[in-house]
Amino acid sequence: MNAKQHDWKPMESSTAGARCRNCGTHVTQQFARVFGDNGDIVHGCPSCTTYREMQSGGHLPGE
Secondary structure: OOOOOOOOOOOOOOOOOOEEOOOOOEOOHHHHHHHOOOOOOEOOOOOOOOHHHHHHOOOOOOO
16 A cells, blocks of 8 residues: 655745734644644634633634
8 A cells, every 4th residue: 555645844834824814923734733723724823812712712713
């Protein structure tokens, strides 16, 4: 079996990378995966949200 290997670099970012939907600040893909919603969309970053809100999910839009 030939599995395709992805060249993932967690600290590397691109100019077209993820951005905070709240303030527009660029965030890394790893940050988006950890603190973003299920689609890796960031609704709050350290520039506009506290870490307490990000850890509890308080920055995510409600249902």
